[in-house]
Amino acid sequence: MMPTGSVSGKEHGAIAADIERRIADGVYLAGQRLPSEQALAEEYATTRARVRTALASLARRGVLVSRPNSGWLVQVGHQTQTVGEMRSFSQWAAEHGREFGGRIVRRERGGATAREARLLGIGLGEEILRFARVRTLDGRAVMVERSTWAPWVLPLIDALPDDVPSLFGALDFAGVRAVLGDHRIEAVAASSEDARLLNLRRSSPLLQVSRTTATCDGQMVEVAVDRYVSDLMAVDVRAGDVARTLLSPRE
Secondary structure (H helix, E strand, C coil), rough: CCCCCCCCCCCHHHHHHHHHHHHHCCCCCCCCCCCCHHHHHHCCCHHHHHHHHHHHHHHHCCCCEECCEEEEEECCCCEEHHHHHHHCHHHHHHHHHCCEEEEEEEEEEEEEEEEHHHHHCCCCCCCHHHHHHHEECCCCEEEEEEEEEEEHHHHHCCCCCCCCCHHHHHHHHCCCCCCEEEEEEEEEECHHHHHHHHHCCCCCCEEEEEEEEECCCEEEEEEEEEEEEEECCEEEEECCCCCCCCCCCCC
16 A cells, blocks of 8 residues: 555654554554565655654554564553452453463572561561563463562472463462452563563563562462563553552662
8 A cells, every 4th residue: 555645755753644544544453563664665765764763753652562573563452450450460361351371481499588578477588489470461472470489388389380371270279369469560671581581672661560469368478570561551540549659769
């Protein structure tokens, strides 16, 4: 499809507007990869640099997203949760009719740090388990979960296979009724490991949810940090659900 005649050879703003019009008209669908920068440059009779500037401007507005080895894709609409009803990843995915999975990519035992001991309510240096796990949605890696587990659940966690689809489901089956507790939500930049596990560029924006998990009677199970790709998750805040917090330096 040829661009509108007035767009050819124009500035990047006109190119961006024409590409956005095509998305609105359904020429480019959500999740679809756009033609290469070179192909677009030839189509618009301009330079790749100008096309790249146009695409970057659309990415800043959340219209497009750039993926390593995949080029520029039309942004998929966010899935949301409200702050007052945060659920586990598996519960959230199942309620949206999505296929979820996961794989533990690293397990390591060690002594609890002062912060871990305080959050888990255990002694300094007590043996804990830390792991990193990649979560998938409809076959796509969308979140890195880093968890630290209390000593009393280590035998249960150790016995689980790396590809267990739902840790909370497995714990529930074993008689551990775990519920999510406090959450802290922040925007962060992808680390080198995040980028490798999620197939992103380093420093890509991620939504980070720091959380705690305990049993119904208050016994701590884990502390965790989940990092979601930015085009997957949004959090709705309703009046009265969240208090303003003055951010302090990280511990």
